[in-house]
Amino acid sequence: MHRTKVKIVEEALDANNTIARANREDFDRHGVRVVNFMSAPGAGKTTLLERVAGDLPGVRVGVLEGDVQGSMDADRLASLHVPVTQLNTDPGFGGECHLDANMVRSAMHELPLDEIDLLVIENVGNLVCPAEFRVGEDVRVMVASVTEGEDKPLKYPLMFRTCDLVLVNKIDLLPHLDFDLDRFLANVDSVNPGVRAVLTSAKTGEGVEEVAAWLAG
Amino acid sequence: MHRTKVKIVEEALDANNTIARANREDFDRHGVRVVNFMSAPGAGKTTLLERVAGDLPGVRVGVLEGDVQGSMDADRLASLHVPVTQLNTDPGFGGECHLDANMVRSAMHELPLDEIDLLVIENVGNLVCPAEFRVGEDVRVMVASVTEGEDKPLKYPLMFRTCDLVLVNKIDLLPHLDFDLDRFLANVDSVNPGVRAVLTSAKTGEGVEEVAAWLAG
Numbered sequence: 001m002h003r004t005k006v007k008i009v010e011e012a013l014d015a016n017n018t019i020a021r022a023n024r025e026d027f028d029r030h031g032v033r034v035v036n037f038m039s040a041p042g043a044g045k046t047t048l049l050e051r052v053a054g055d056l057p058g059v060r061v062g063v064l065e066g067d068v069q070g071s072m073d074a075d076r077l078a079s080l081h082v083p084v085t086q087l088n089t090d091p092g093f094g095g096e097c098h099l100d101a102n103m104v105r106s107a108m109h110e111l112p113l114d115e116i117d118l119l120v121i122e123n124v125g126n127l128v129c130p131a132e133f134r135v136g137e138d139v140r141v142m143v144a145s146v147t148e149g150e151d152k153p154l155k156y157p158l159m160f161r162t163c164d165l166v167l168v169n170k171i172d173l174l175p176h177l178d179f180d181l182d183r184f185l186a187n188v189d190s191v192n193p194g195v196r197a198v199l200t201s202a203k204t205g206e207g208v209e210e211v212a213a214w215l216a217g
Numbered sequence: 218m219h220r221t222k223v224k225i226v227e228e229a230l231d232a233n234n235t236i237a238r239a240n241r242e243d244f245d246r247h248g249v250r251v252v253n254f255m256s257a258p259g260a261g262k263t264t265l266l267e268r269v270a271g272d273l274p275g276v277r278v279g280v281l282e283g284d285v286q287g288s289m290d291a292d293r294l295a296s297l298h299v300p301v302t303q304l305n306t307d308p309g310f311g312g313e314c315h316l317d318a319n320m321v322r323s324a325m326h327e328l329p330l331d332e333i334d335l336l337v338i339e340n341v342g343n344l345v346c347p348a349e350f351r352v353g354e355d356v357r358v359m360v361a362s363v364t365e366g367e368d369k370p371l372k373y374p375l376m377f378r379t380c381d382l383v384l385v386n387k388i389d390l391l392p393h394l395d396f397d398l399d400r401f402l403a404n405v406d407s408v409n410p411g412v413r414a415v416l417t418s419a420k421t422g423e424g425v426e427e428v429a430a431w432l433a434g
Contacts, residue, residue: 041257041344041373042365068345068375072368095375097314097345125372126343127258128285128314147364147387148259151289155342156258158312170364176393178420203395 016133019101023108023136030113032062034121035215036137038159040152041125043145044169046073047202048211049120053080055212062116064107066099066124073122083112089124098129101136118215127156131163139164141215143200144188146170146179153187160191165198165214172201233350236318240325240353247330249279251338252432253354255376257369258342260362261386263290264419265428266337270297272429279333281324283316283341290339300329306341315346318353335432344373348380356381358432360417361405363387363396370404377408382415382431389418 027034039045053061062083065074074086087107089096096103104121111119121137123130142163144152147170153160160166166188174181188197198214200207244251256262270278279300282291291303304324306313313320321338328336338354340347359380361369364387370377377383383405391398405414415431417424 040259040342041369042362067372070371072371095345095349097343124345125257126314126345128312128341128343132312145259145364147362147390152258154287154289155284157286173364173390173393176390 013132016101019105020134020136023101023104024138026108027113027119027136027138032113032116032119034119034137034139036121036123036130036135036140037143038123038127038130038140038163039125039143040127040145040148043125043143043148044202045122045125045143046076048143048167048169048200048208049077049122050080051202051205051208052212052215053077053082053120055208056118056216059118059216060116062112062119064104064111064119064121066103066122068095068097068124083116085110097124097126098133099123099135100133104135120215127152127159131156131159131161141165141167143167143169144184146174146177146181146184150180150184150187153184153191157191160188160195163192163195165196165211166192167198167200167207167211169200169202171199171206172203230349233318236322237351237353240318240321241355243325244330244336244353244355249330249333249336251336251354251356253338253340253347253352253357254360255340255344255347255357255380256342256360256386257344257362257365260342260360260365261419262339262342262360263293265360265384265386265417265425266294266339267297268419268422268425269429269432270294270299270337272425273335273433276335276433277333279329279336281321281328281336281338283320283339285312285314285341300333302327314341314343315350316340316352317350321352337432344369344376348373348376348378358382358384360384360386361401363391363394363398363401367397367401367404370401370408374408377405377412380409380412382413382428383409384415384417384424384428386417386419388416388423389420
């Protein structure tokens with residue numbers, strides 16, 4: 001029984017990878033670079049995105065917004081005048097805690113792929129399952145807020161291990177926290193050696209230019 | 218196909234509820250009150266628990282610690298000299314993002330039910346799936362950190378709707394955040410009318426006594 005469950009999970013992930021490759025081919029054909037943007041709830045993905053999307057001259061950005069319910073983040077981003085497509089995981093599933101390749105595929109025909117150069121897929125706030133499901137992205141960026149504690153890379157290693165860039169966010173709060181930044185960075189490096197980490201604050205703007213340059217490049 | 222997936226999810230939840238009832242009967246037979254303790258990653262569950270567990274004279278506390286990997290939180294709590302049982306969701310699943318009734322059942326024989334009055338089940342840090350799976354608890358407590366933003370009750374309504382107590386944590390950081398506490402509490406009340414909310418800080422000790430009294434009562 002235990003082995004059966006493992007097998008079912010493996011088959012589901014295999015199917016997901018097949019669809020993710022199809023998504024990737026579609027994105028490539030349209031010359032769209034895709035970022036899978038992930039974090040715990042409230043780490044500051046949307047607020048950072050609001051700052052960064054305005055700092056990308058010459059790059060036409062689109063956003064695919066993943067949420068269990070509602071369109072609050074999409075509404076916020078729409079004010080930036082970038083095309084935003086909402087994807088809710090709620091109907092039919094009782095609320096999936098992550099995006100998968102098939103959900104992204106179902107939104108494919110609504111994405112203005114000919115009008116954008118960069119698609120940011122804002123995943124559901126969760127440090128576990130989003131890391132397990134490729135959706136057709138080129139790169140993965142994760143946002144870790146300093147308010148979450150230094151231990152998170154060790155508690156959620158798959159998320160930190162499979163990302164290409166770690167944004168250490170809300171860095172402006174550091175003076176008010178018992179957060180050992182060096183230890184956190186050492187923990188990140190222990191699960192994903194050499195991965196680039198950028199200190200960011202949507203409030204002060206620290207790191208925003210560096211992230212924008214990375215996304216544009 | 219879509220309908221089939223819904224049916225499979227419903228059947229899984231039905232099976233879970235059956236096992237949750239069996240767990241509950243076992244807990245009741247031993248006179249153990251059970252709290253399902255939930256939050257997003259890094260909201261401060263373990264640190265609050267460290268404070269509260271020391272503030273419960275006359276109540277023998279045990280902890281069942283749920284994590285994807287590792288035993289960092291269990292190690293921290295063990296220093297309180299309360300019995301701590303570790304439950305990892307990693308083996309065989311690729312890392313489940315929540316505890317379910319069957320996982321708790323698998324740990325049942327390791328729990329010192331005759332030696333405790335209150336079992337705190339610290340769930341995996343996640344605002345989605347833990348809310349969908351009853352594990353045999355009497356009550357649900359969720360911890361929401363003020364660093365996560367006012368919108369979370371509206372974005373993760375099932376979690377906020379199905380809990381019996383909301384701890385609004387890290388309240389000491391309020392002066393450094395753009396966080397509208399009244400709006401947050403109104404959002405909580407809109408998804409779970411009348412639910413009790415306690416402002417807490419593991420750092421200053423605010424609210425710790427009130428939480429301890431609630432748990433003991």
